[in-house]
Amino acid sequence: MLRTRATRPLPVDQAPGDAVFPFDHAHASPPRELTDLLGGKGAGLAEMTSALGLPVPPGFTLAVPLCRRYRAAGWPAGLDAALRSAVARLSETMGRSFGDPADPLLLAVRSGAPRSMPGMLDTVLNIGLNDETAHALAERSGDPSFAWDTYQRFLHLYATTVMGVPDGRLPPRADARAQDPRQRVAALKAAVEAAAGQGVPTDPDVQLRQAVEAVFRSWDSPRARASRATEGVDDDLGTAVNVQAMVFGNDGADSGTGVVFTRDPTTGHDVLYGDYLPHAQGEDVVAGKAMTLPIARMAEHVPDAHRDLCAALRRLEAHYRDICDVEFTVERGRLWLLQTRVARRGAVAAVRAAVRMTHDGAIALTPAEAVARVPADLRARARHEVLDQEGCAVESTAPSLGSGIGVSPGRASGRVVLSSEEAAETEGDYILVRPETSPDDIAGMSAAAGVLTTTGGLVSHAAVVARGWGVPTVVGAHHLTVGAEGVLDGGRVVARAGDVITIDGATGQIWRGAAAEHAEAADPERILANRLPELAVLERWAGADDHRDEERAR
Structure with a gap:
């Protein structure tokens, strides 16, 4: 109600x-x-x-x-x-x-x-x-299927978000071209009224x-x-x-929506990182249910909008002098920006981006600003991530369960938990395994040793939240499914609830059982110098700042 x-x-x-x-x-x-x-x-x-x-x-x-x-x-x-x-x-x-x-x-x-x-x-x-404005939208756009798809989206989202109707009480939204759109909308309205006792106003x-x-x-x-x-x-x-x-990413083949970071928030490399989804609205990308495209593929669908996006992203990064996270929509080939914010990023990305931005003439961070962005605890976390990954490079002896997309670095082992409700009753380390995560999974994610989803992409809910918290996460393991029996591959159960699995949030690899303990790095400073030389630069700058503070104190 x-x-x-x-x-x-x-x-x-x-x-x-x-x-x-x-x-x-x-x-x-x-x-x-x-x-x-x-x-x-x-x-x-x-x-x-x-x-x-x-x-x-x-x-x-x-x-x-x-x-x-x-x-x-x-x-x-x-x-x-x-x-x-x-x-x-x-x-x-x-x-x-x-x-x-x-x-x-x-x-x-x-x-x-x-x-x-x-x-x-x-x-x-x-x-x-x-009903009236949906007909008007169909007339104005010249595409009734777009108008009815949009009407379905509205009714479903309004009912679940505003009226509190459980999603499971409503018929799933389908392509408006799949059947008579009026029948589809009528069925959705009837389901809302049955569940809530009244219709959408x-x-x-x-x-x-x-x-x-x-x-x-x-x-x-x-x-x-x-x-x-x-x-x-x-x-x-x-x-x-x-x-x-409103602007409409579902208004034809030359429309779409996406989320993009101005730099890779996992590694800090100066490359665009994100997903694009043609013929969709924004919630479709972050929900993790759709098969999104890497942001570079956007140029194949809407080249002019992709060019405009790249130019806008460069301006935003120079203006904010930081990595930016941007949501956008393309409506009939035209780019619209819906959000920008300073992006969450992993520890390694924080180190690499901060130092490299001191050499970027459009950003020109000072060494002191770079150090302030990456305090000592974050630098220590970056060090551990690099050395742990080096130790994990040796092939694991545990049976492989395939791979997905690594979106939050780190290797984690734990018992399979299939819901956040089960997670609340689980002691010890666990891996939360879901088709995709939603905001309702937040408690289960926050206490998990790692997260694995069978759908989703670089900017899905699981990826964005886990990356900000530093929880090792693999998404988009599409060969796997989650059922009542556990985790399945081609209909065969490969891990039941309570079984131990291991994930690697950098490489995307998944194993059954606890993967072999990684070896201690033989020469950690050489490894760091090769893999993350920016860390030594930051430490030197931080030491210089500490020295100046001591001089001022004396």
């Missing part, structure tokens, strides 16, 4: 309209410095819009204090009017109106906390769709309010609380909400 808290007065005098900021708002400070007000995503969108003039779909941000007020006293009085005013300005900018049955503007509602929480908070896309204004409220509520969801507990984030921080004009 829908859960809507009563409207109450604001606990302070400031009107909600004073906490709603268009992306192009003229702030007194650079937007990227305003993450406590705008949240990380809102600050990035405003920075790309106002400071860089990059192609960002217009929109506005409901600032973080509004979430705090909602948590304290319910929906703020005056916020409905502020939303209507902001949407009216956005409609004027876009040249089409929200809720117009003839030419509708559709909206996306996304979270954006001051501290990055990948996948933990809610998103609702395609807001404003109902048809009034676009109601949809928007309830979607914003769902994002506010998601701050206090069990998965978000578990994530904050793991990362030491204050529960009272709150999240911003970003409302943005």
Whole structure:
């Protein structure tokens, strides 16, 4: 059922309209410095819009204090009017109106906390769709299958995210070309009504309010609380909400969506790292269910958009002077940027990128800035990762279970656990094995020795979260499946729950049993000099800084 808290007065005098900021708002400070007000995503969108003039779909941000007020006293009085005013300005900018049955503007509602929480908070896309506006979208686009695919997506996401309908109670979304789209949508509507006792609201204004409220509520969801507990984030921080004009990555063969890092967040090498998925919307990439393409393959599908993306990524990295993580959509060959933030990266990547950015003329980190980015504990972790990998290079004697994509370095052994619920009852080291992970798996991931998924790519949920936590992870082991019996390969059980397996998050290799203990590196300094020479540079700079501190102290 829908859960809507009563409207109450604001606990302070400031009107909600004073906490709603268009992306192009003229702030007194650079937007990227305003993450406590705008949240990380809102600050990035405003920075790309106002400071860089990059192609960002217009929109506005409901600032973080509004979430705090909602948590304290319910929906703020005056916020409905502020939303209507902001949407009216956005409609004027876009040249089409929200809720117009003839030419509708559709909206996306996304979270954006001051501290990055990948996948933990809610998103609702395609807001404003109902039977009338879906027909209008079909007319305007000239492609009814696109319109009905988008309508299905909206109904399914709204029902699960806003109305709390369990995903298993709904028919799976299918290609709108596969059968009569009206029958498909009708079946989905009936399933929602049976599960929730009411249908998805048809009034676009109601949809928007309830979607914003769902994002506010998601701050206090069990998965978000578990994530904050793991990362030491204050529960009272709150999240911003970003409302943005929709662009459609599912609008034909020359459309798509992706996530890309300006440098490899595992190794720190200066190469683009990410996934692209043609004819899809953004949630399809991070969910880990689809067969994505390496970002370089994007050039085969939409060469002009790929060229524009490469240019935008270079500008972003030079502007932020750091590795950036960027979400984007291509609509009918045109590139749109949906998010940028400073990227999470592994220890080795942190070391290599920091030093190499001191030699990049467009970034020009100072040695002191490089050292500050990679403190002593992170340098120590990088050292261990390199030496452990060297010791693991000898062929394991354990039986191989094949390989996937290594996305978070490190070798880990443990008992197979097939769900986060089982993980909570498991003592000792375990490997969480899932078809793909979701935000609901966060507690199981945080305590796991390693994570293995049978689907997903470089930027799937499992990859992004585990990389940030330093949990060894292999994704995309497509030859394996997860069933009630355990882990299967071609229908044959190769590991049951409780069996020990080993994964290598650098090479992607998987073994049955505990892999042989790696040998101690015979000459660790030579190995480090060959494999990660940047570490010695950082240590030298750190030592020089320590020496200067001692001199000043004397």
